[in-house]
Amino acid sequence: MIGQSAAFIRNTQLIEKIARCDAPVVIEGETGTGKELVARAIHDRGTRAGYPFVPVNCGAIPDTLIENELFGHERGAYTGAQSKRLGLIAHAQSGTLFLDEIDALSPKAQVTLLRFFQDQQYSPLGGGIARAANVRVIVASNRNLTQLAEKGEFRLDLLFRLKIMHLTLPPLRERQGDAALLAVHFLHACVARFGCVEKTLHPETITWFDNYSWPGNIRELENLIYRECLLTDGLTINIAPLASAAVERRAGFDRRRPNFIYxxxxxxxxxxxxxxxxxxxxxxxxxxxxxxxxxxxxxxxxxxxxxxxxxxxxxxxxxxxxx
Missing domain, CATH: 1.10.10 (Arc Repressor Mutant, subunit A)
Known part of the structure; x- marks a missing residue:
């Protein structure tokens, strides 16, 4: 986690406080703001740091497989279940279960989670006997879960179970000065990853960083820096002369473009x-x-x-x- 802006510092201070307790956490923020990185920071600074951190992309789990993925199954639980398989909750035992894109879960899947969160017990498919889980749950969404609940698109009782601790990540455009620090980090990472020549940023580009809206946030900045580092012939990268539209074409928008929603x-x-x-x-x-x-x-x-x-x-x- 890199930054020096007031918004960044406020969040890091809050992360330290959240990490000290063991309550569920809801992290909200636009796509590309680093929600998983923050979840890992909370885990690493907490009492569960020596145990697994298990990230789950809820949007990638089919509705019919949610229970199997989370709870696992016993041998013979269904056709094709030739051996016992542990679920993600079991893999996260004593550690942290991070559920990203939780807003993508169907109503049925939300009910499944609600039952688990009520008493932190679950039964593997075909298992019958309930098992106790000892995991900290952190969830993330690029949409406002409270607004979704008000519209009936997310269960309010599930939100109440989850939203004991809450953190909203600021978009990059609200973090004055942080884009330049992140860009330098990505330059070093690009050199280490691809073996290209070390390059520096032109002063005009550093100024431009704070004037650009960054619709794709940190992910857009990372892609842009990698591209310019690999394609620039000289030792100085100057992105400033590019029009905003040109930069957007070269770095690429995130497919969901959530900015106007908020x-x-x-x-x-x-x-x-x-x-x-x-x-x-x-x-x-x-x-x-x-x-x-x-x-x-x-x-x-x-x-x-x-x-x-x-x-x-x-x-x-x-x-x-x-x-």
Missing amino acids: LNFAEAKNHAIAKFEQYYLAQALTKAGGGNVSKAANLVGKDRRAFGKLLKKHGIDKNIHCV
């Missing part, structure tokens, strides 16, 4: 306008040949001074080139 209408509208202005200004500068603010302003029917203010507002370099 914004009210006015905020979402302002965000969309800002994205349009960034792209439009960059295209105007490119069409004008790059660097010619007067020509770009004239092309779009804008006063040069007003055009310049918009460039400054969005942190766009006048010598931008869209690719």
Whole structure:
């Protein structure tokens, strides 16, 4: 976990407090904000650190297999069950069970979990006898579970069982200065993984990091840095001249794009306008040949001074080139 912003520090302090107790935890945050990393940090700083941390992607488990995956089965429990198989809960015994994308569970699967959380007992398929589990449960979602419960899309009684401890991770755009620190970390990781030449970040790029909206959060930053580190010919990486739209094409959006879900209408509208202005200004500068603010302003029917203010507002370099 890397960062120095106020939002990051607040969360790390809360993580330390949450780790000291053994209660269930709900972690919420946009896709790519590092929910599993935080869950691991809570586990590693707690009393269960010497025991297994078992991550489970709930969205990848078919509804018909949820009980088998979690509870396991005895030999002969069903056709094809030729041997006994431990479930994920048994594998996490004395440790932590991390359920990611818990909002993806069907109503039937939610009932299955609720029964387990009520007394931390379960029965393997074909086993009959209930067994006690000793696991800490941490769940994560990129959607607001309280809002889902209010709409009837998530069981309220299950949420009450889980949401004793709650942590909301801030998106990268709200962590001023952290993108640059993370980028340096990813540069070193890229060199270690792919054996490429060590490179540095251009000062303009470091400034640009705090002006970009990062729709894919830390995962987008990691992919972007890896790509630029591998493809840049020189020893300095300068991403700043790229238009936002170009960066989005090169780094790739996360497929779920959850940003607008957490914004009210006015905020979402302002965000969309800002994205349009960034792209439009960059295209105007490119069409004008790059660097010619007067020509770009004239092309779009804008006063040069007003055009310049918009460039400054969005942190766009006048010598931008869209690719």
